[in-house]
Amino acid sequence: MSEAAMEYPSRARTKKYFTGAVLLFVFQLILGILMGIEFVSRDVSLLPFTFDIYKSLHLNVMILWLLLGFVGGVYYLLPAEVGRDIRYPKLIDVQFWFMLLAGIGIIVSELFFTGRNWWLVEGREYVEAGRFWDILLTLGLLTVVLNIVATVLGGKRKMSAPMLVLCWGAVGSVLMYVPGEIWFNSLVAAEYFRWWVVHYWVEATFELIAAGVMALVLLSMTDVRRKMIEKYLAIEVALILLTGIIGQGHHYYWIGTPGFWLFLGGLFSALEPVPLFLMVWSAYKDLKENKKPVANSVALYMIIGASLGNLLGAGVWGFIHTLPQVNFFTHGTQVTASHAHFATPGTYLFLVLGMAYIAVPAPSGRTTFPQSRGKLGFWLLVLGFLNMIIALLAAGIVQVYLQRIQGVSFMDVQNMLLPFYGWRMIGGAIVLAGGLVIAFDMLMLGRNKGQDID
Amino acid sequence: MNRYRLMLIGLLIPTLLMIPYSVISFYTDFANKNPDPLSVTVEFRGKSYDAVEGKKAFEQYQCMGCHTIVGNGAYFAPDLTRAYKRFGENDAALAGFMLSGTPAKGMPPMSGRGMGDEDAYRVVAFLKYTDRLDTNGWPGEGSWDRDGSPDSAGAKKLIGADIWQIILGILLFNLMVFAVILNYERGKEDAGRRKHE
Numbered sequence: 001m002s003e004a005a006m007e008y009p010s011r012a013r014t015k016k017y018f019t020g021a022v023l024l025f026v027f028q029l030i031l032g033i034l035m036g037i038e039f040v041s042r043d044v045s046l047l048p049f050t051f052d053i054y055k056s057l058h059l060n061v062m063i064l065w066l067l068l069g070f071v072g073g074v075y076y077l078l079p080a081e082v083g084r085d086i087r088y089p090k091l092i093d094v095q096f097w098f099m100l101l102a103g104i105g106i107i108v109s110e111l112f113f114t115g116r117n118w119w120l121v122e123g124r125e126y127v128e129a130g131r132f133w134d135i136l137l138t139l140g141l142l143t144v145v146l147n148i149v150a151t152v153l154g155g156k157r158k159m160s161a162p163m164l165v166l167c168w169g170a171v172g173s174v175l176m177y178v179p180g181e182i183w184f185n186s187l188v189a190a191e192y193f194r195w196w197v198v199h200y201w202v203e204a205t206f207e208l209i210a211a212g213v214m215a216l217v218l219l220s221m222t223d224v225r226r227k228m229i230e231k232y233l234a235i236e237v238a239l240i241l242l243t244g245i246i247g248q249g250h251h252y253y254w255i256g257t258p259g260f261w262l263f264l265g266g267l268f269s270a271l272e273p274v275p276l277f278l279m280v281w282s283a284y285k286d287l288k289e290n291k292k293p294v295a296n297s298v299a300l301y302m303i304i305g306a307s308l309g310n311l312l313g314a315g316v317w318g319f320i321h322t323l324p325q326v327n328f329f330t331h332g333t334q335v336t337a338s339h340a341h342f343a344t345p346g347t348y349l350f351l352v353l354g355m356a357y358i359a360v361p362a363p364s365g366r367t368t369f370p371q372s373r374g375k376l377g378f379w380l381l382v383l384g385f386l387n388m389i390i391a392l393l394a395a396g397i398v399q400v401y402l403q404r405i406q407g408v409s410f411m412d413v414q415n416m417l418l419p420f421y422g423w424r425m426i427g428g429a430i431v432l433a434g435g436l437v438i439a440f441d442m443l444m445l446g447r448n449k450g451q452d453i454d
Numbered sequence: 455m456n457r458y459r460l461m462l463i464g465l466l467i468p469t470l471l472m473i474p475y476s477v478i479s480f481y482t483d484f485a486n487k488n489p490d491p492l493s494v495t496v497e498f499r500g501k502s503y504d505a506v507e508g509k510k511a512f513e514q515y516q517c518m519g520c521h522t523i524v525g526n527g528a529y530f531a532p533d534l535t536r537a538y539k540r541f542g543e544n545d546a547a548l549a550g551f552m553l554s555g556t557p558a559k560g561m562p563p564m565s566g567r568g569m570g571d572e573d574a575y576r577v578v579a580f581l582k583y584t585d586r587l588d589t590n591g592w593p594g595e596g597s598w599d600r601d602g603s604p605d606s607a608g609a610k611k612l613i614g615a616d617i618w619q620i621i622l623g624i625l626l627f628n629l630m631v632f633a634v635i636l637n638y639e640r641g642k643e644d645a646g647r648r649k650h651e
């Protein structure tokens with residue numbers, strides 16, 4: 001690893017992407033806790049800001065650290081794959097600070113300009129950041145694409161299949177930010193294309209990134225043959241795209257679009273778990289064949305956690321409410337919240353953390369490092385999220401029955417859900433503990449070796 | 455089959471299908487079931503406000519950060535798709551509710567965010583428009599059919615008594631998960647030791 005770090009000096013520049021991502025993740029957790037407090041109190045004067053502000057930041061901060069993690073991941077993995085260093089290494093630093101500044105801009109706008117200016121805060125779920133920030137971020141991310149393309153074109157080697165998938169995922173993610181920025185008079189059209197951002201991210205381009213990263217990490221950590229690992233990759237990718245692109249229809253049941261989407265969305269999104277199952281299955285087979293002891297077992301924990309979280313959270317939890325007959329009742333209830341808190345951290349959090357545990361210690365000169373702190377953090381995250389997922393699912397089922405089937409009023413039902421919201425908060429506190437452990441570990445691992453006290 | 459060709463087919467077939475589906479969704483008789491947002495207006499003090507201005511205001515004041523609209527958004531507050539009907543199609547009542555909010559129940563007064571009468575009526579026009587969307591029957595019948603009045607239930611708070619009712623359950627759940635984790639890590643340690651011997 002350290003030889004590679006010498007060979008590709010730009011690798012050391014990616015470290016801050018991951019520490020930045022992990023610190024923003026902790027910030028996201030704190031925002032989540034504040035939202036939890038709003039749910040059990042509801043008094044608007046209790047906290048300095050109202051629920052919607054915490055919620056928007058909770059999502060936007062997540063998008064920011066996901067992008068940081070993915071961009072950092074591509075920059076870290078690409079050089080060894082194409083046999084040359086990143087074309088414009090200085091851009092790596094510039095882009096990091098650019099994204100961070102845009103992030104601060106988004107946060108300040110959200111806190112102090114909500115309702116004041118549409119260009120600064122646009123208030124649509126996931127793309128709350130105002131149009132100004134959207135455009136700025138897209139332009140910044142396009143320079144990342146430029147850097148990737150320039151590096152690939154000047155490469156000595158042809159890219160391997162997993163790297164190609166990873167690059168397409170990254171480029172696609174940037175492109176898919178654009179449909180959400182087009183203005184439509186009609187709410188139906190606006191929602192239609194807003195889901196192009198959200199769904200095509202989490203169920204297509206980010207999935208490609210996940211598939212590519214998982215394959216590359218397994219390649220670098222095990223002695224499983226490349227052919228074996230790549231065997232399933234093409235089928236996985238083809239199936240992800242085949243089910244995910246039209247599976248978009250599961251967001252078009254009730255937003256004012258024609259009824260044929262009920263059929264298309266139901267059919268294709270019901271198949272979405274298949275590639276996710278394949279991903280777990282192939283990882284399992286690879287690891288069984290592996291004879292090489294894995295030194296960096298925390299990273300492996302995270303990557304396996306990501307593939308299982310993907311199958312259970314995105315696949316199973318998604319499947320239970322994706323059919324229109326079910327979704328009619330669960331749409332807009334806590335069932336969706338349970339699904340989101342399983343699928344997103346289950347897949348993408350662990351993916352980014354897995355990459356972080358590979359990309360942060362090595363450039364700091366650590367080939368081996370104590371694993372116990374990372375494992376503790378991992379298990380705390382798992383335990384906390386499981387609490388949250390189960391509490392929200394139970395809340396969702398009660399809510400569906402009372403509010404959507406019996407027709408009890410919204411606020412009456414919310415009152416009855418309070419114990420579940422209390423439980424969710426306990427889960428959140430455990431997750432925060434896990435996040436803090438990981439962040440601390442990351443900061444310690446990120447110090448240069450010479451600075452070590454121990 | 456060549457693996458790159460397989461991936462390309464996986465990308466191209468559904469992408470090409472998305473084009474006709476999207477066209478059918480917006481430019482055919484299928485799509486004409488929804489009103490034109492420019493033509494849905496409300497009057498206030500002799501001026502007319504349409505649902506397009508309303509949509510922009512709805513976004514700007516971030517209603518979707520607490521509420522859902524057509525079921526999308528946040529689950530902190532009731533769905534607004536049929537709010538216009540719920541308020542008995544009473545423009546003034548709906549605008550007044552937004553401006554003053556219900557602070558004890560989590561709805562902040564929008565006047566505190568700089569919303570004036572004009573923007574309030576713009577949002578009313580938008581909600582009038584969403585009420586007329588054909589959402590394939592969603593959300594069905596229920597309390598949202600309440601006529602002319604906001605939700606009469608007050609907001610309770612989570613108190614100690616609630617917590618104790620379920621805390622044992624939570625504890626049990628966590629002990630279970632914890633036992634599984636511990637068992638897994640122990641098993642791995644044992645396996646590692648056996649390998650050494």
Ligand SMILES: [Fe+2]
Pocket residue numbers: 199203247248250251
């Ligand atoms: Fe989706």
